[in-house]
Ligand code: SF4
Ligand code: SF4
């Protein structure tokens with residue numbers, strides 16, 4: 001009989017990233033919902049936080065996530081022009097462009113992404129999560145780069 | 146009982162004369178009585194003080210220490226207590242949604258190495274990674290995120306340094322935040338990590354002199370780093386000290402601006418970190434005023450505000466805590482004082498500058514005064530005296 005030590009099995013456990021995804025209520029969240037309803041497969045690495053509009057997402061939220069060792073952050077909203085509150089996402093775009101400069105300085109820009117996803121783009125949502133998760137997997141966990 | 150050691154001694158030194166409560170800057174706008182807080186702590190109600198969260202309100206402006214007959218350092222007690230308050234889960238309200246504090250906290254992680262870019266360095270300035278004189282830029286490039294003019298200070302300081310020094314100035318690529326805000330918010334662990342990183346970086350560069358143009362950065366590098374770390378003994382100078390020495394050594398002078406049709410009326414706001422937070426022996430008040438005296442010779446007018454030097458009023462916020470309408474009231478008062486005597490308000494603390502400018506955005510009555518940093522003012526007027534002329 002071959003004896004397998006329990007702990008050795010644990011070691012080759014795969015790195016499962018923790019990703020936070022902010023979804024706006026009117027498009028992206030519906031998109032995520034559609035992805036679920038249509039049974040598109042995507043990794044279970046994300047935690048969705050629903051906000052009323054992508055304009056609600058403060059840059060400080062992103063930093064707070066990184067401070068608490070979240071490996072990646074996604075912000076999603078309606079396509080430009082589709083925002084339920086008319087221009088919330090334009091505002092978001094502007095402020096995250098500014099934030100990217102700072103993330104670059106910290107070497108964290110690859111761990112953050114801003115995407116537009118409409119209510120009908122369930123497939124795109126699933127793909128986004130898959131590619132982003134793979135990207136983060138390649139980068140490794142944040143707390144021991 | 147949380148307050149021990151040196152701080153406890155401070156407390157026991159208190160006479161209960163209430164001088165501090167009389168002078169307290171926070172006391173001008175809300176009920177705030179440091180002497181009473183001290184008494185409650187001595188009487189054993191420390192937990193209640195910590196739980197009430199009232200220590201988050203202190204501006205840590207050190208006005209109370211200035212007036213205290215027995216040198217009770219209340220701000221330091223507050224700093225220590227804040228650490229305990231965080232442990233107890235009593236959180237402060239941090240301005241800008243905590244953005245800048247979070248940045249410092251992320252930076253304090255050992256595995257994060259920032260990469261500064263130097264595209265802002267003015268052309269003609271020689272910079273290097275190793276050398277004698279290091280310019281500690283500080284957070285200015287990060288403030289750029291919200292405050293468009295925040296880089297001017299760094300650019301002009303670097304211009305001044307390059308003009309005076311022949312050798313290239315050292316700028317660190319991986320310089321982290323000095324940690325001032327974290328320290329005064331009571332996040333001492335994170336502060337220490339930042340400090341260790343910076344001290345190592347300073348050593349690597351081989352610099353023998355660190356110049357900074359930020360009042361908070363100066364106080365932190367000059368006083369707090371050496372007090373916590375034995376092996377940090379690089380000379381640190383604020384731009385004010387640096388220029389004062391150069392003036393005294395006859396290396397520089399101020400030139401007259403030719404097209405100076407309108408006489409500029411100046412006044413100076415002493416930031417707390419570059420006045421009350423330094424030992425008296427630094428003589429910083431006189432050094433800065435010497436610079437203004439020299440400026441008067443070339444046609445500027447310098448007027449003192451009603452509250453000046455160690456009496457100077459607070460800009461209303463320190464370490465990003467509690468920027469409320471109360472803080473704005475303090476700021477408003479300060480700006481009115483400045484407006485009475487001058488049309489240019491000079492300061493040496495980038496944060497004071499940001500705070501004053503911010504108030505100008507929403508209050509018309511103070512819009513006509515120009516808030517600038519000392520480096521912005523001096524960049525154009527400094528002239529280097531060639532060394533041959535000296536002999
Ligand atoms: S001024 Fe100093 S001695 Fe007087 S009450 Fe305040 S802390 Fe105590
Ligand atoms: S540091 Fe300033 S705000 Fe705090 S108690 Fe002393 S005088 Fe008041």
Ligand code: FES
Nearest residue numbers: 024053077078084
């Ligand atoms: S509601 Fe979707 S971005 Fe504004």
